[in-house]
Amino acid sequence: MSAIGLPPPPPAHRSPPPYFFLSYARSDDDLYVEQFFKDLSGEVRVRAGIGSAETVGFLDRNLEMGTIWSKELVDALATCTTFIGLCSPRYILSEPCGQEWHLFAQRCEQYELDNGRRSTALVPALWLPPRQMPPAMQRVQYDQERFSEAYRRDGLRQLMRLARYHDEYLEAISVLAQHIVDNAEVDRLPPLPLASRGEFAAAPNAFDTALLARAEPALPKSTDVHFIVAAPNRDDARLVRGDVSYYGEQSLDWTPYATTHTTPLAGFAREIAARRGLTAGASTISLSPAGAESPDGGARIIVLLVDAWTSQLETYRQAVERHEERHRATAALVPRNTEDAETEEHWRLLSDGLRSMFLDRIATRDSLVYRQDILTHRAFDEDLQIVLETARNRSFAVRGGLPSAPPAIGMARPILEGP
Structure with a gap:
């Protein structure tokens, strides 16, 4: 004093x-x-x-x-x-x-x-x-x-x-x-x-x-990440849009950033996961009402890759809604290429459709759960890396290992806190 x-x-x-x-x-x-x-x-x-x-x-x-x-x-x-x-x-x-x-x-x-x-x-x-x-x-x-x-x-x-x-x-x-x-x-x-x-x-x-290999927690021996593609093939895409240059014979051929990055999105996502030290698989979403979910190779992190146009295709829309009810993937990512003129022209309609499909995800305001408007392949690269690392870190924070399924949508998610 x-x-x-x-x-x-x-x-x-x-x-x-x-x-x-x-x-x-x-x-x-x-x-x-x-x-x-x-x-x-x-x-x-x-x-x-x-x-x-x-x-x-x-x-x-x-x-x-x-x-x-x-x-x-x-x-x-x-x-x-x-x-x-x-x-x-x-x-x-x-x-x-x-x-x-x-x-x-x-x-x-x-x-x-x-x-x-x-x-x-x-x-x-x-x-x-x-x-x-x-x-x-x-x-x-x-x-x-x-x-x-x-x-x-x-x-x-x-x-x-x-x-x-x-x-x-x-x-x-x-x-x-x-x-x-x-x-x-x-x-x-x-x-x-x-x-x-x-x-x-x-x-x-x-x-x-x-x-670091000795110090870090071991990841599962099976596939660590599985990507489920919710996108039409070229024939189905013609039912709702004119420009189908972003699609191929199979849904896995979907290449939303084709004007700047020609690798199909599923393959690009697997490359990104590999850079994070994760093994990854990919499949298309099941369109059969009674069918089992697409195989995931035992993966504990599941990521939906969603084409906004699926909101206008009833079969695909219902498939996504069934997945949301039964399985609830860790995250859903929606690419949007601003150079895709047709998508830009109809984005308000597509956005409204996505909102109704993923209302619970959007309501959580958790960026891990739902990411929309990913405008470039570089942004997709960065966003997916954040999702994968955040999902892995949150999982280790909860149990010291990856959980078998993420928390139910709408419920409080575990938050990583200090020691």
Whole structure:
């Protein structure tokens, strides 16, 4: 308590969380890394409207294998809004770098569970592109197409070393800086609670696939995910629409994003599941009123892939409604290609039909249960990854394994909470 008549002491000054955390492998390129950090920090300040004396990034210059993690590093990793990993052959062999990646990836996963959308805060920046990215990096969806071909081929290190790439280097700095500022101002990742910042140094190495295989819960030996396609074949589609170029002889040939992605949706979905380390099967929805549900290979996560036009085909509509009554898939996803002019023209009618088919799902307001208006194949890729990972994580949170069926629609779903 302050003396009578004297003002209370000023509160202790707390530095704001860094805009970004720069993770890199210690090597002979440290001088280049220092310059990159300086250049990126300067561009972030300009784009965020921050004074030149303010600190916007964190670069650890001391951590090596076997050393103690400093409080400054732990706090920066727990509070920064973007993680930049300088990917190189040396980086993916570094245990501290793999630990830093793992810890920040967990923050992103928790954000996705809480908000139902992907975080873009984990950024693999190409420093010296390795021959093969570890699975932990391959799972990160970051649009490298925004950078120059020289960057994607040779990486930032080469752009800095060769004068002819100066413009490409400045462009890469600008792209990264704007992404960092957007993450901080538009879609901020919440900090890790103080109580959870304990034994950071004991974190697993995200790049050690053998270690992670031993540490992670084993998935079922049978098919992990099964996709059920609710879409007509070409002949049935002609009953309700004129443009049937998105359909084939079988329902599994349905390719809603054919103008930009020519792989049938069921095959594309299986590819996405494989990238998440899941085995997947696919079949069409049963049209027989008395028939059993399509085989699912013992899968515990079932995903309906629904063509909006099924709402106008009575046979398919009834098949979906029977599935909803008897089986209740984990999630239902409805692609919508904005380049499909006929679908766009009739979308209000189709949307109303979908609403009546999936009223209970829509009423839950749970993004895992129902996703509509997936406008591009890239958006479908991101949305399906969130659905699969969220379903798997929720399942492990409930029983330590995948449940045999999701909760009934309309009932409260289990929510992943802290320890």
